[in-house]
Amino acid sequence: MRSYSIALIPGDGIGIDVIKEGKKVLDTLCSLDGGIKMDYRTFDWGCEYYLKTGRMMSETGLDELKDVDSIYLGAVGYPGVPDHVSLWGLLLPIRRKFEQYINLRPVKLLRGIQSPLAGRTAEHLDFTVIRENNEGEYSSIGGRMYEGTEMDLAIQSAVFTKHGVERVLRYAYSMANKIGKPKRLTAATKSNGINHTMPFWDEYVRKINLEYPEVETEITHIDALAAFFVTKPDVFDVVVASNLFGDILTDLGAAIVGGMGIAPSANINPDRKFPSMFEPVHGSAPDIAGKGIANPTAAIWCAGMMLEHLGEHALANILMEALQQVLEEGRMVTPDLGGTATTVQFGEEVCGKIKRLG
Ligand code: NAI
């Protein structure tokens, strides 16, 4: 029996609804396979937990998570708790403590989804953004002074280290080296305006490129790169970016392949010293929370990425095939894609499809 321990952190808002459907899909796959067992442990951390306890996760939370095989997370953050409190109280500590320095975000048009970019099909929209996930612009170094006076000021420093930059670039290059003909890598920069950290980043891009001479490299300013995501998305295979640039680029990436309801992400510790974490790109969507209409596609796709990471490639393939067949058939379409299906109806349709495929 292959056995995996999975920490479920549904979190806030629609996170709870979409993780429920993702878990149903995993359960359906496991019941078909027979040789696999998932041990789930659910954690009720998030903004409600914060309002009760003053903490986003339990004090020993990171210890409780450190030995699981994977973490499957919905979304955290909700009106009533400032976003920087919810982010720094749960998500960022997990990403950092567990050295999940790769944030992998596929920008891939699934079958059955129409891109808002006119004339663009799956053959034009199939690349991966690798976002640095542990340092960069999301540093907690800085401070606020003279609040409430005319001298009010805030300073925040970006942190780029040789260790942090080299490891994300090596990961990106090794991926670019495996896929694509020609092998291509695009690195996001802004070395014209940000004149210390970004030239540093570019210098290491050129250095790591020497280890992967077959990979053609473009170093592109982030503003132009954002425009190219819209005007020529077909030229990309692997895009690597700093923490902030990658964050912004991937919401745009999500938009061109069908929106926030679709886009998955994986926070990976490539060394497998710690668990990796799988979560949709979207947040808790307070505007539709509680209505039962969130699109669980992103969360279900994340479950597929988790299976891939666990080495369960056959099950991941069945999941992705079932998901795409449901999207293609268009019987169950959630409101974000123009239909009226509920989160539960969509999830159950995918489970039914898995049973027929399995
Ligand atoms: P959001 O992703 O929650 O929502 C943006 C828009 O996309 C909304 O109109 C929402 O209805 C729609 N949307 C998102 N996911 C959807 C889905 N699965 N199906 C259908 N429509 C969907 O981003 P927003 O509004 O900026 O953030 C809301 C809260 O979530 C904030 O507290 C924020 O800090 C948090 N957040 C958490 C993230 C995480 O846990 N990784 C990521 C992004 C935001």
Ligand code: MG
């Ligand atoms: Mg984001």
